[in-house]
Amino acid sequence: MIDRAVLRGAAAPLVLAAVPAVLALRFGGYHPRHLGWVVLGLVGWACVLAVLGRLSRPRSLSGVATIALAGLAAWTAASIAWADVSRHDAWVEAMRALGYLAAFVVGGALLANARSFARYAWMAGAATAVLAGGVLARVAFSDVPLKAFVAGRLDWPVGYAPGMAGLCLMGWLLLLGVGCSAQQRHERLRGDVQLAVSGAALAGAGLCLSAALLAQSRGTVPALAVGVVAALVATPDRTSWLVRAGATIVAVALIGGRLTQPFQAMFDLRQAPFTKGADEDALYAAAVDAAHAAGMAALIVAAALAVVGAALVPLAEWLRERVRDAEQRIGMGLAVPAAVLVVALGGTLVVAAGTGDGTPIGWARTQVDGCLHPPDTTNDPGSSSSYFANSGTGRCDYYRVALRAGAHHPVLGLGAGNFRGEYVRERTTREEPKVVHSLPLQLWAELGLVGAALGATVLGCVVLAAVRFVRSGPARDATFAGAVAALAYWTMHASIDWLWQLPAVSLPAVILAGGLTACVSPAQGRVPRSVAGPIAGGVAVVALALVLPVTMADAKLREARDPALQESSPGDAITAAQDAQSFDPTWAEPAITEAILWNGQGRSKDAATAAKRAVKLQPRDWSVQYRASGLIGLADRAAGLAAYQAARRLNPQLDAQAEAGTQERDGAEGAKATGAAKRDPDSLQQ
Template sequence: MSGPDTLGKLPAGHGRLIGSSALAGLALLASWMGYRYGGYYVEGWAPVALAVAALLLALAATGALGKMRSAWSAAAAGLFTGYAAWTFLSLLWSQDLGEAWQGAGLTLLYLLTFWASLSLVANGASRRWVFVALVLGPAVVAAITLSRLVPQAEELFVNGRLLGTTGYFNAEAAFLLLPFWVAIYLAGSRRVNPLLRAASLAAAALCSQLAVLTQSRGAVLALAVSLPVFFLLSGRRLRGAMALLPAAAALAATFPGLNRVYLAGEGAALEEALRRAGPHVWLAVLAAGAWGLGWALLDARWRPSPGVARAAGAAALAAGLLFVAAGGAAFYAREGNPVRWGQERLEAFRSNDASGQEQSRYLSASGSGRLTMWRVAWEDFTRHPVLGVGTHNYEATYYRLREERAGYVRQPHSLPLEVLAERGVVGGALFFGFLGVCLAAGLRRLAGLNAEGRAQLAVAAAAVTYWLVHSGLEWFWQFPAIMMPAMIYLSLLVAPWSRREEDENTRHPGLPLRAAGVGLAVLMLATALPLYVADRYAQQSTAADNPWVALQRLETARRFNPVSSELPLREAELLEQVGDWPGATGAYAEAIRLSPEHYAPYVALAGFYERHGDTANALKLYRRALELNPLEPALQGKIRRLEEASPSSPAPG
């Protein structure tokens, strides 16, 4: 049976079960990517994009997309769709089309995730089911990671910090902590199965302890800012405190041992510190789970009177205030004037002063070069205020415009600045308008919801708050394992909470919306499939022992992705290996044509000329690379060496 009412004509229980399962599956796909470098590489996110496109096609075919509309959800979906369209339009002015194509594909994946989640919730999918999936998925990945820490320490750690399964410290922390308040809500809800309550509390304890190993200061800040959002909006301060207490106690008990892992650094000392800390983490997780199970079983059999509940809530509030006061007093005794302390921290951030990290990285306020990254992004925006420099095209401008070296950088390390720098004021208006509509829709509904609905909305708002704060300091847009859950949380804020709300605000027939859904799904297939096929052939080329076979695979990859600047660089290396020097020169030149503002292709071709004795062309290309990356000492050294060897070569200008 087809048509706009197909889901509505299914038995109510079956329709809700199918929708809830699909939404939970969407969340679990994100966790699967969390185990595969966060979905950062094409091989991780492209298969998921194809699966989400298939889901959207199914929703369009069954008429589910035609039922997702309310005034707020329509506005949010329209603004985000406009942002995705603008991202695709940015291919017209992006210097590096290969990077822009991948960035557009990621944006489309997040849009489809938002659309699918919005329609599933509006059609009756259980919010509680997706909350459980969002919590248990990362917890399973965390448990696997914890079991691998000692045998794979060299792979999972750098300088004593956990890279984890995402391959990046701060992304690992965000992947683990984004569902933290959701886990606290589930652990304290009477409507959740006791075993799931225990598992949720154990998950909160496990993920928060493992996140300590990343030494991510941004994660601490984001968690601190999201805490009052959860407690102020949820209205469940006592239950929230009772769930938070064991997770916090577990973290406090194991923190010294976890911090010693960072201090151990590398090698045998790191493995020994992990070997000592691991059992304590498992024990703390079991204790938190036991607390959750015991509390849930007691909760099912005994309900305190309203007076007792109010008294307990007041006591919990008083205890919290005393804790804050004691913490403030201890801080004042240790650091003195908080205003002066804040000024010192700000100066340390600006100057990248890393003092304090010899005890714990959490005590250091160094900005790790972020101020330079942000300045370049802002300069990109001021130079190109309307259009931006193009999606994922920040990297080349960073090397050209930076005022000090801050290592290898591809993104501005701030989502707001990334949006403005790469998509301009038009993209910024669409994206921030989308966020504003989602948040406003959630906040305006608070007063009209029952206690359970208010708690669910509060945890979605707390999760979004965590994501927004941490994303303001990081580059999470390139990690679908973080971004897809964020899109689900945003959809939960803006989706209709009742059939009455949907019916009152529905103004247009569902057919145009279904057609738009089909169009977006087809665009996702056309975007992700060639990238995925090209990536597979490129991997086969890398794995091939025979250079001729490798070249054949790489040529096929280039046919599917003709705008990538990385593929011709690899092809040039292979052609040089087999002795085809003219072909190699052409491939290097093609890489320069595809990414003309990045210094790296010029360095690659200059190195080729240098290896084959053409110092004049090598020097010319090194000088061009230095123009695009003027603070790179390696380039300065190469140019100085070649100029000394060829004094007849005139210096530029």
């Protein structure tokens, strides 16, 4: 029988690993109505640990990081006061930051010993592998597999393809560390269990890598390079790690053509309305077949990798001895050349997907050029072979505006979540991102020097913890190396994308960071209960006041926007919109929704009244002004025109944008969205 002590020790890591996986099934936890309850649960858990005396003193590395993260959460909440475009968005960002703070505290308290940390790392990797396997099984066997894709890229269940890819690649790095750790234990214990763990870890790594390739995120390429380097620096057995990484890369490369076919087939399907003589039904069937083939190929490869993973345990021992002999004969280490080979193999996945001039260097040059000189139009269909081959992006322009915004507001910043309004005024593209797509630049632009300094302090503590781990010697557990690699990956990817906004992707990184800093921190004692108790009580009250209103407001607005409710009981839909407004009096969206619903009932005066309220709530939001202008004009033409003129001032490209949007809608009318059935209206678009 399994020891009860082992079960108790595994319970907390299991729950911590399950939370992000559950959030992944709710659009990555992006929406407040999904995230709010998780934040309250994490805060409650942290408060209980504080009352029990489980928190480290601030003098430790973990304590310093906790204080800095708490300061960042408090500064984010304070920015509600100076957020001039949307106080609601700043409110949501404060709730998200509070959740990450609570996760960091819980991770530091529960994963402060090596055994608990290792358990969480392999459970987090296993949870990601199960999620990836379930997604691939749905793609392989579902009658409507295209529901899992957007524009040919796998985005289900997270709702954002780069987020899905990032989650899977973090799982890949964690599972490679788990496999190497099984290798270490087998050499000491010679148990068959470790053979099974090694096989399962490699199979899971294959599932994660296949799902990541189906998601086709260009941001994963530099992030993965950073993660691989971190893994090679941190792992005690580079030979074993390289063999396992190489095995998964080669296996997935063998089916690379299958994994890129869904994108190609769905590209053809999207272009069908614009192609003379195209047979949409035949193209739809071809896209379904391509998705089925890709999912089946990935599952078969994972099964094969399970066998390979078990065989790698004795093989790696034999290979390590041969590598040492070769290094002694040639007088140099082989880890660096082998690492270059692994990275090159990974590059072939990108090259095989139809990139640039056929080389990784050419691909990188194309991406940089596309960032610096984005196309004039958004939603460019791009390459028909692979999303990796596309180069159009406005992110360099996002970064330019963010740097400038921080320079103009160096102390306070724009206010959390308020980058969109600044970008629309200063942009040179037609894009309208809600966030900067870079966590460091987001902190600088939205929270100023204070936010950037606090974020840098947290990062510095985590980096120092990783350095201490690497210096701990060759006896270190390879599971930790996988965690360090996953953290390095997340840090890089979050620096060029908006992963911070997706708790399903970011919570594992935050929990790992909390556990790692706690594990390597010298013992400084615990915070006394007499001090921690009152603080925990105050934090709990603040959390309830911060989280509940915005969570309920988002839930009520979602109810009001339910087409079924609007059709069956429009009065109840209007009431739900009014309830959302009462929960969050700073938010214009409930008022806009109420106005639209009143207009649908033929009550133009009530619609105009609600629309005017929306304009008063967010007068510097061009979108609110623009949408409200027509509704206001139903009863007050002059006021409606004034709202439209305000929208034009806030968005200099409004007239051209409206004309282009009309043309795009007319051209796409009658087409099947991505060849899939109707998608949930909550699908993430940034």
